[in-house]
Amino acid sequence: MTSLSPALKQATPVIVDHALGSFIYGADGRRYLDFTTGIGVTSTGHCHPRVVAAAREQTGKIIHAQFTTVLHQPLLQLTEKLGNFLPAELDSVFYANSGSEAVEAAIRLARMATARPNIIAFQGGFHGRTVAAASLTTAGTKFRSGFAPLMSGVHIAPFPYAFRYGWPEEDAVAFALRELDYLLASISSPQDTAAFIIEPALGDGGYLKTPAAFLEGLRERATVHGIMLILDEVQTGVGRTGKFWGHQHSSITPDILITAKGIASGFPISAIAAPTAVMAMAWPGSQGGTYGGNAVSAAAGVATLDVIRDEDLVANARIRGDQLLSGLQRIGAGHQGIGDVRGIGLMLALEFVNRDGDADPQAATAVQQAAIEQDLLLLTCGARGNVLRIIPALNVTEDEVDLGLRSLDAALEDALS
Numbered sequence: 001m002t003s004l005s006p007a008l009k010q011a012t013p014v015i016v017d018h019a020l021g022s023f024i025y026g027a028d029g030r031r032y033l034d035f036t037t038g039i040g041v042t043s044t045g046h047c048h049p050r051v052v053a054a055a056r057e058q059t060g061k062i063i064h065a066q067f068t069t070v071l072h073q074p075l076l077q078l079t080e081k082l083g084n085f086l087p088a089e090l091d092s093v094f095y096a097n098s099g100s101e102a103v104e105a106a107i108r109l110a111r112m113a114t115a116r117p118n119i120i121a122f123q124g125g126f127h128g129r130t131v132a133a134a135s136l137t138t139a140g141t142k143f144r145s146g147f148a149p150l151m152s153g154v155h156i157a158p159f160p161y162a163f164r165y166g167w168p169e170e171d172a173v174a175f176a177l178r179e180l181d182y183l184l185a186s187i188s189s190p191q192d193t194a195a196f197i198i199e200p201a202l203g204d205g206g207y208l209k210t211p212a213a214f215l216e217g218l219r220e221r222a223t224v225h226g227i228m229l230i231l232d233e234v235q236t237g238v239g240r241t242g243k244f245w246g247h248q249h250s251s252i253t254p255d256i257l258i259t260a261k262g263i264a265s266g267f268p269i270s271a272i273a274a275p276t277a278v279m280a281m282a283w284p285g286s287q288g289g290t291y292g293g294n295a296v297s298a299a300a301g302v303a304t305l306d307v308i309r310d311e312d313l314v315a316n317a318r319i320r321g322d323q324l325l326s327g328l329q330r331i332g333a334g335h336q337g338i339g340d341v342r343g344i345g346l347m348l349a350l351e352f353v354n355r356d357g358d359a360d361p362q363a364a365t366a367v368q369q370a371a372i373e374q375d376l377l378l379l380t381c382g383a384r385g386n387v388l389r390i391i392p393a394l395n396v397t398e399d400e401v402d403l404g405l406r407s408l409d410a411a412l413e414d415a416l417s
């Protein structure tokens with residue numbers, strides 16, 4: 001009998017029958033509170049009626065209108081609506097299907113626009129699984145090892161993660177910028193460096209906010225040296241952190257912004273945005289793709305952005321994020337083995353450590369598995385797999401947050417005591 005590849009690592013045994021809002025209904029008849037949202041994708045909850053209606057209607061008009069052959073209304077509308085959220089300078093958009101493809105498009109653009117080869121990424125970052133995106137990804141060796149050689153011209157600089165490098169917390173930004181300057185002086189000179197690429201908060205690498213001062217330090221160096229600053233907002237964008245874009249927690253504007261995941265509530269579409277003058281430095285035809293900017297995905301994207309605006313979901317992410325963070329701090333204090341509780345908006349995490357303060361992935365997995373017994377779906381992350389991440393829908397309610405906290409408390413009790 002043919003079966004799914006064992007290379008897929010299943011986080012839960014759940015087979016979904018259907019889903020609505022914050023809940024997944026299993027084929028086994030159980031109802032699960034979904035704090036995974038398809039890895040931060042179903043921003044408006046599962047099957048939001050306005051998203052479903054928009055996709056249904058578009059499916060009856062045209063499904064695939066290949067965007068280098070013919071244009072279609074949903075893509076033009078989505079571009080206009082995205083423009084309401086994008087920094088004014090980033091007035092040109094290119095579409096693809098997935099986060100990884102958009103990362104590739106951004107790298108292609110940065111190299112063409114600067115005529116320079118090298119890309120500097122930051123340790124712990126996740127940028128995708130295609131070979132070029134994987135070469136920028138250092139959120140764990142499972143994303144890289146065994147299929148080298150990866151793309152050349154990539155250099156990895158330290159992320160300002162005080163705990164990991166044993167740096168004093170207050171010096172982490174200065175130390176990481178010093179290491180970056182050393183890299184620019186010793187390995188990849190500015191005239192060979194096309195771009196810095198970074199997430200406004202590490203996603204798969206451990207749900208760790210990128211300090212505003214670090215982004216500002218990168219911006220300064222990028223501007224001085226003509227290096228493109230690429231922000232990968234695939235996970236942090238579209239309201240997830242309590243601002244529409246994760247970088248809005250700082251004062252900077254990127255040269256290229258990458259978005260995907262939450263933008264269409266689960267329909268595959270991704271985009272990069274840049275100033276028209278930069279975008280124009282990639283020749284017509286140098287970016288493309290058969291499925292990019294799919295009409296049904298674009299219609300779902302338009303509906304998603306409308307729902308986010310009409311239901312004030314960015315503010316909800318802030319309010320429910322605060323509720324969840326204070327609840328996590330409360331229940332975290334009652335259990336051994338939780339080294340850190342953190343969150344920005346609805347991107348929250350518990351980090352598990354053993355008695356010596358070392359990463360404890362077994363504890364994180366045990367809690368994630370125990371949560372399934374409590375009908376709560378969660379994921380782990382972090383290079384060492386010791387971080388439990390909590391990513392509810394942007395329209396999660398007060399009661400759902402309370403339910404999740406009660407279930408998580410019970411799972412912690414089961415798994416850790």
Ligand code: PMP
Pocket residue numbers: 039097098099100101103126127128129199203204232233234235236260261
């Ligand atoms: N960048 C970031 C920040 C991500 O979180 C992800 C996905 N987890 C990607 C890129 C890759 O996106 P995709 O899986 O859609 O290729």
